[in-house]
Amino acid sequence: MNQIKRKVVELHEYAVPQDPRRVKLNQNESPFDIPAALKEEVFARLRQVGWNRYPSGQAHALAERIAGYTGFPVAGVLAGNGSNEMIQTLIYSTCDSGDRILVVEPGFSVYRRVASVMNIDVVTVPLKEDFGFDTDAIIDQGKGAKLIILATPNNPTGTVLRVDDIADIANQINGLVAIDEAYYEFCRETAQGFIERFENLIVIRTFSKSLRLAGIRLGYVLGREDVVRELAKARLPFSLSIFQQTAGEVLLENPEFLEAGVREILRERDRVFEGLAKIRDISPVPSLANFLLFQCRCITGRDLYQKLYQAGVVLRRFDHPRLESSLRVTIGTAQENDIFLEKLREAMEE
């Protein structure tokens, strides 16, 4: 296929099983939908606006609500079509072909995917033995990078980069330092407070996890006004539909119910961690996100994944060499977690 770039042809399809008949614990979504009354409110508002007109390009009303939710000035908020779009926009607006970005591994695969299609070099800093961040190596190797993207808590390990270390990195590096806080509400640590101090620091967040809107596709960036203004110019115009904007506005006008869901996930995370730790040959990694990575000693991740899949439970497995004997489980409802633990025990006893 001569017309398509080699870098694209070489990519694996980004395909994740989405079979609703199974206990689906593979995409770090919320197990809880939003209340029906809020969906009705979204529909009611959508009935009143013309679908023949383009949406607000700046998504100003939504940005106002995000500013209220985060306590960050609205001029420093940029909302987008999932944080994936924000990640793409960041790479697109900081790097030319041949430039370098730095990521950690194992880490979120989308950073590398986007960079490789754009012919951007990706430098990877391995996480330490316990999956902690190697801040010295990040600073050392990040010096020539145009962009450094670090997820904290990190996906798929759930480990965190402490805010003091983030400040050290932003202080010692010239490139843009993007902190991906997709799982912020489960850990409550944020680099947002440093944005004023370090002009090269930005934060990326999503509505897909604790805010329960993975299907709607909404994410946002918090950054200095001048940085955000440039990012806004680089992305496609009108990437957020009226449907997305309205759903985000309605949710953030009614956020009271969200906290109980987060508390429930945190309780369940502790319970699943303990359940995993009691199973012979399984070692969970402590996590501050809504998922747990666990290592299995006597079976490959691929084989255990298959066994659980046959038993009706879908987890996430990885091709990364350090994760060949690991799987990641998203924390679901108490009932889903019980089924997962029971099926895992059975699979390990076979």
Ligand SMILES: Cc1ncc(COP(=O)(O)O)c(C=O)c1O
């Ligand atoms: C670290 C991290 N960043 C970004 C995303 C993508 O989020 P969104 O649904 O907003 O594109 C994910 C989703 O799994 C993630 O784990």
